[in-house]
Amino acid sequence: MDDKQLAAAENLSADVFHQILDLAITGKGALPGAHATAKAQLGRHGDAEAAIRAIVNQHLALAGGQGFATNWGGFLMSLVTIPANIGAHAFVQARMVSAIAHLRGYELEDPRVRTALLMCMLGPSAGAALVSKGVLPSSPLVVATAPVFDSHLDGAVAKVLLERAMSAISGKRLGLMLAKGVPFVGGGVGAAVDAWSTRAIARHTLDALPSRRPKA
Template sequence: MTELTVREHDESKAQAVVSNVLAVSIKGKGPFKSAQMIADEHLARHGDVEKAVQKVIATHTRLVGMSGFATGLGGLLTLPITVPTDVGVFYMQASRCAAAVAHLRGYDLDSDEVRSIVAMTTLGASGVAIAAEFGVDLGTRAAVAALKKVPGRVLIDINKKVGFRLVTKAGTTGVVNLTKLVPLVGGGVGSSVNVVGMRSIGRYATRNFPVA
């Protein structure tokens, strides 16, 4: 393939990673509950939005800390997300956690802008840096409004940048370059690192989706 064709292939792969994972984490699939369902269940159980937010984060932290946390997700493990299964599932859990926090705090999960912020949230500081490249300051309610003012192509470019943080070329398949991701983790790293990673994502979620 020519250099341009390779670049286009990589961009397509990066965008597919984000699109597929966000679709499942926000809308749910099979036994994997949607972000709204998880959020509503916690709100009904605890009766307070901020307590529900903290419990959502705690629940996802516990899930990724469990041995074999990918077990039981059935068809999710065959999704064409072009990253190793354990990392892909961690990213889905992280995205769902961030999306559930957004929903609890009144953000519209059907909004492309909100979904882009969810994706950037899972990258922690790297996500904040990506937003800054496009003149968007995450951590304020104005961030969604700012993203609404940019052309649709810009949102696509933002999602591609998120995808590129997850996927690097290794022959003909995509792998995750964990040394460049904070706080994403993957296979062979251990549940304690998964826990630290999810807690960090939870903190970014509460920051990037502030209370009105």
Template sequence: MDTAGDGAAAAISKGKEQLDKANQKKGEALSSQQMVDILDVCYDKALRGIPKVSKSVDELAEDYSSKYPTAEKAAKALVANQLVKCTTSGFLTGLGGIITLPVAVPANVSSVLYVQLRMIAAVAKLGGYEPNTDQVQTLVYACMTGQAVADVLKGTGVKLGTKIATASIEKISGATLTRINQKVGFRLITKFGQTGIINLGKMVPLAGGVIGGGFDLVTTNIIAQNALKLFIETTIERSEQNDSDTIGED
């Protein structure tokens, strides 16, 4: 009885089985929770900043608030400058390899997510919100869904274009935050999946206005407008309307 031969055959068979499973896993799309896990890592890095590479959200917001007379002007200047800055390949390349994610994601994609989350969180900070809270963090994630943000927030008591008071945000329940995060994860996977972006085995640069090795200028601009509407503009518009006693357009 050739036990050695049988053992070798068994080992080869097991090795092939493991390889098949690994290859199959590479082709699997990320789950909604994995997408949120990726956002969590990038968001934490964005809040704290990366030494010698980029400022923390607090430092970034303080820098702009010290240069402009109102939160609106500071936020819009921040957004404009971030969009211009991030169209240079050097900036995103400098972030590559620094952000370690829970799944295999190319550096250019993690860099884009980092930049977008950092920008939104800084806008929220300028609007008087605390980005470190679970509630604000979830709303920042919602802005990341681009044109789908209204649908993501539908039924949660939060509406795009209606800046709600900090006290009201703090009252958003954990269950509601979980539902929003699930919707965010699903929406991002659906959006990315249309062009084969989010995949455990193969990822390509974001589509649509691609500049600087994966930076999506068009999508990021939409994301920025979401942040301005949710955290900045509506309150200012309402204040101006009350002062002048006029009714503005929706």
């Protein structure tokens, strides 16, 4: 990441994750959203859980693919003004958790569900730590099914996501500096880390948001 991208990142607000989540759910142009992605996989597999497994595998491949940020990064940056690598990575995870939730019977237009999706994007360890500290009240399921929408909680979750993104930016800058003299190492490590973190978030979402659809 160059100095211009870092400066752009430093000017971000937590609302950028609401923008990314909205884009991930609805899609735009050639970039399909969670609704379209879920529908396509459900049509191929005919079963919601089988479609979810296919979606997870698809997004793990995208997370580890080095071409994703390059090919779609400019499009993401033009919409949410966020550095391409962070924007693309967040989009992949947001679309994945949204498609899982949709196939399990959660209404993606419900603001309570959207807060729960952002909580899922924090991952299992960060979410548990924030609950223990009292920053988060409970699990994503409790938030998704709460009696009312909590705007303060929603803002707090988005703020934590932004802080984690900024930490990731700093870590990637350091990693690139250390790996400069070793061809291909920087990209390979970055791809592995992104795929690993996306897998962890997928597992967390599957555990945190059980199906609400009636059993056949």
